[in-house]
Amino acid sequence: MTAPFSTRTVRVAIAGEALIDLIMRPDGAYEPCLGGALYNLSRALSRQGVGVVYLNPLSSDRFGRALAQQLHDDGVHLAHEALVQQVTSLAVVSLNASGHPDYAFYREGVADRQVSAEGLNHACALQPDLQIICTGALALDARDADVYVPWLQAQRQAGHCVVVDANMRPSVMPDLAAYRAQVQMALMEAHIIKVSDEDLSWLGYASTDALASARELLDRSNASLLALTLGADGAWLLTRDGQWSGKEAQALSVVDTVGAGDSFLAGLLAALLDSAGPVGLLHGLDANRCTGVLRHALSSASLCVQQRGCVPPSWDETLAWSQAHPAVTAASAP
Known part of the structure; x- marks a missing residue:
């Protein structure tokens, strides 16, 4: 599965926030970490061996340069190589006793929001091998309604597989009803x-x-x-015809859950791409394929939560964990 970064064709385009997580340490101080759900997903998917382009601009400030360098180190292509003057988004992340994060965001006039539906569509059109486009999380803010949903609609019409991660952050949205409606609209465009x-x-x-x-x-x-x-109870994968559950057989030594969902989705998409036959990405979703895809996704998340911050595993690391730690799986009627 894993190929050198320089030889990979771009198969996935990702749009959404890139920011700095200021994560509370046990002593009460805050440690800056590179983050943002869609930024994390870009890194995690590239580490899984998939060619990825990140579509949002990054800041020329110190944080933005660090974000850009990490994407480069992980082999992610940048649609905007030139950094912009707007500042980097910030998230203050406090962790509860179980390591679950609580977020406060600072995102007015920031670099990653300097996008338009037209610009996102143009960037996608430059990728001839593109198969999947992804968004979610803070990109589904109702204040950016003229950007992401029109882009999703255009990309669905273009024949690309649309992936939407709700990943809701209601505590930082000024109009919860408008936010909920925007998320629902985006979900209706998703494959x-x-x-x-x-x-x-x-x-x-x-x-x-x-x-x-x-x-x-x-x-x-x-x-x-x-x-x-x-969370700790694992995950389900649902199709029109079936549903399958997966859970780690043994409890994990969780450090924190930052980036766990992003690593899960990266593992899911990487496994879907790897197992897709000539008939297409979303055909042949039988029990064997779905349980294999779900196991890979769970393994990716399990490795992430055992490290501080978002440190997504590689394809080979995820496979090794899956083989060494068989999951508990089950199927049920829809």
Whole structure:
């Protein structure tokens, strides 16, 4: 699967936030770490051996230069090589006793928001081998409604596979109703949806059964595949015809969960691309393929949570973990 960075063709385009996570340490001080859900996804997917282009501009300030250098080191292509004058976004990340992050964002007039639907479409048109486009998280802010949903619509019409990770941050959105509506609009354009149990609650699904809510979302959508993440309880992969669960057999030594969902999605997409036959990415989603894809995604997330901050594993590291730590899997009727 893994090929040298210089020989990879771009198969995935990713748009969304790149920022600095100021992560609280046990002594109360804050440590700056490179982050942002879509930035993390770009790095994680490239480390899995997939050719990736990151579409948003980065700042010429110190943080922006560090963000750009890390993408370069991980083999991610930049649609905007020239850095811009606007400052880098910031997120203050406080961790609770279980290592779960709580975020506060500072994103007015920042570099990664200097985008347009027209610019994103133009950047995608420059990639002749493009198969997948991804967005989610802070990109689904209703204040950027004229950027991302029109881009998703155009890319779906162009025949690309659209992936949307809800990854909701309601505490930092000034208009929760508008934000929820914007996320729902984006999800309706997706071929592949990723949500957590918390996302489903914020989206207004009333059932206390996250799996039932995920099935309802998939049935309402135009998607072929939905990934539901449940933290320490593992994840589900749902199609129109089936659903499969996976969970680590043994408890993990969790340092923090920063970047876990991004690593999960990267593992999922890398495994989908690796297992796709000549009929296409989302065809042949049978039990064997779905359980294999889910296992790879879980392994990627499991390796990430055992390190501080977002440190996504490589394809080979993920495979080795999967082989050494067989997961508990199950299937159930949809």
